[in-house]
Amino acid sequence: MEVFELTLADLRRALRRGDLSAGEATRACLERIARLDPLLHAFLYVAAERALAEAERADRRLRAARRSADDLPPLLGVPMAVKDVLVVEGMPCTAGSKILEGFLPPFTATAVRRLQEAGAIVIGKTNTDEFAMGSSTENSAYGPTRNPWALDRVPGGSSGGSAAAVAARLVPAALGSDTGGSVRQPAAFCGLTGLKPTYGRVSRYGLIAYGSSLDCVGPLARTAEDAALLFALLAGRDPLDSTSADLPLTLPDLEAASTSRPLRGLRIGVPDEYFVAGIQPEVEAGVRAAVEALAGLGAEVCPIRLPHTEYALPVYYILAPAEASANLARYDGIRYGPRLAGASPQEVMARTRGQRFGAEVERRIMLGTYALSRGYYEAYYAQAQKVRTLIRRDFEAAFERVDLIAAPVAPTTAFPLGAHRDDPLSMYLEDIYTLPANLAGVPGLAFPVGFDDQGLPLSMQLMAAPFREDLLLLAAHAYQQVADWHRRAPRLEGGAPQN
């Protein structure tokens, strides 16, 4: 088996046993990035030298530990990629935008720091829609990323770079961020397991803000086991993020998943509102088949209602842009990033922003500014907050009856590049199944459940009550013990990708 074929858990075991060195693992990733990333454009920055130096340090510790049987940090020597909306000290960070071109952050995001403290090596920064605003990674100012399963298709977004990098086996796992589906939808399009944790479960400190009340950092991995491993390290209270939760972490007992009927006692609800006109038949069929499989593992399945689902899209497109309009006000060219000349400070700021932001970012800033303006605030922002509460209550009511909600991740499989180019609204509709979890703050997990007739990954989403990520990971892991969709890899070398 080639190094790049190892899952995170496998790689970790191999490093500990000494079957493989961190240097070898890192070089294998760098070599694969050098060879394949020109096709994909998953990376915006690769920190080759720094990664190799860190690998060398990791290897010294690994060798020493094998002699003395010391406790080792859980991810020691494991290379990973990080979406370019999470700052890493000393690595350029752009958030996919020209307005941050050349910006070198002076600190590291808490989520990344936790992985580094666990021994992980950040090998590079991955492509994203500008400021995470998009569902295809086509809104990156540095060019789109391509889907490893079909190079003429998008990898999803906005964490498309991370998804493509993991799916193409350039790295064993990566971090993404999910404001309206930006971890789950690219995970779905690329055949990965992607977790959006509960809002507040993982620190947002160092995550470049888009919609602050919705933003979540989450892992993109090949298996639920890998996602669980990363989630356990990412989760926890951070004194630097006042919205991070101070709650004990329940971790799934993945060992229990290999028993017979491991999901016995788990109730899964299937909401009618998520299977509506416009859904690709294979997507629906895939989800329904996976629900059957979960039932086969012991889960009880019943229909449920989430009656306010249809309002999620308009609510999201008021609240997220409103928050973004303030979050992106700091990019004025005064303190960092490029600055355009002007006759007055106001002109400097206006020209810098006018020329350096992309069209989608401008559109959302204008939407948000409008929604917050005097005379419109009540009708838009305040009203949207009220409806958000109704959506949250839908979930609260549902989780009184069921433990998990099963749904599609997106209405379609990966679509061709440029498919929504001239129609932002049709692009927004890509997120209709993922937005509700962000609005309600509940955790969601996407994992592969098959392939469509084009050979593109099919995916299912599970959602759980706040802070019950353990149930999501347990169910997906149990599924992955009886299915092998997650083991399939796109073929990028020597011909068209296939499953």
Next chain:
Amino acid sequence: MQSSARFCVMGEKMSYEAVIGLEIHAELATRSKMFCACPVVDPQEAAPNTAVCPVCAGMPGTLPVVNAAAVEYGVRVALALGCEVNPRSLFARKNYFYPDLPKGYQISQYEQPLARNGRLVIHTAAGEKTIRIRRVHLEEDTGKLTHLGPDRSLVDLNRAGVPLLEIVTEPDFRAAEEVRLYAQALRAILRYLGVNSGDLQKGALRIEPNISLRPMGSQTFGTKVEIKNLNSFRALERAVAYEIERQAQRLEAGEAVQQVTMGWDEDRQVTVLQRVKEGEDDYRYFPEPDLPPLVLEAAWIEGLRASLPELPEGRARRFVEQYGLTAYTAGVLVEEKAVADYFEEAACHLSASVAPRALANWISVDLFGLMNQAGVSAEQIPVPAAELAELVSLVEAGRINPGSGREVLAEMFRNGRGAAEIVRQRGLEQVSDADFIARLVSETLAEHPAEAASFRAGKVTVLNWLFGQVMRKSQGRANPQIVRQELEKQLGNQ
């Protein structure tokens, strides 16, 4: 102080009433900033941009964390002002672009402020007046711009993120004097609580009045004008008075008052236009998603209320009752906590027979005079309180006369030596010996027979001149009262 401006309009008397509200921004003297761990530094001493971190510089990915000390300071002020403290308040974003505002929004409080509905009583010449306080809320300060030229400005972020407490009154003021008295009283409270330096010059306390005029008796409000850049109480009072006059003249001339922000020009003693407001600014406030609601437990608030120190108002009342001071003198003494403390310490050392009122007068007249002259603050009075008590006791006991006392105090102020020691060295002890004084008087009258004669001829004012001569002869040591009695006696006898 005149409370309204009167002008002749079309031959009839038209009078206006000024309606004034006040916004005060007080920097809270916490160790660290409002939302990060950066130290709060003296703006005039620290080099630019040396107290800045990614959070207060508005770097991408940073988040605010509320400084608990700032909340505590804010609540203490709110309680001292008799406010209702909200058990749950919200932070909000106030959005606007300016190069000194790193995030492009200021974190402030809007719909649910820290506290509401307070009051502060001021003592005007016309009596007590209660000023209602509308709200007290927490926010962060901006950075500072220095303009080097038309195309070059520097940004210093040392001040960005310093905790500010905004205290907003109802439009309850009708005259400039009231505004000044309120500002002074509020400053005294802030300093008693130890939450603010009270330094207007350095901008630690920023007072912004808004002023409108309306016809006397009207219930509607006129167009209001804001004044900024006021860095002394004198400037505050003058600027408000000037602005009332300016608006009255405009109204009288049939012109409308424009909604503008004016600045105070200290050199020319006039208000000057700073910014024209085109309608209300739209700051697009919305709740700050990065901060959960600020929830304060009732027990914690009550604990703070119980631990509030004695405040100027209460202390002044006690001074009147306990020491028999006039309300005026008590008010003067309590304005600075250090002065009030000094007074009380000195009062402990006063002889039982001496009235504290005398001590109070020595402090509020003579000592204040010396302090003003030397530019010495209340914290740095070079005369130990016990020594001042000794001096006052000496004067009150008639051991030295008041004139000598003032000289002694000046010397004590200069070199910190004790009162008794100076009196002894300089031989200033007052002489009340009747025989000695009688001899001085008779000698003086013998030396100036013409003046003595003119007194007897009815020119009584010459008595003072003769008194001066006797005092000079005694080198200022003679008891002035006995001298006067003896002088009258001898002139009458002859």
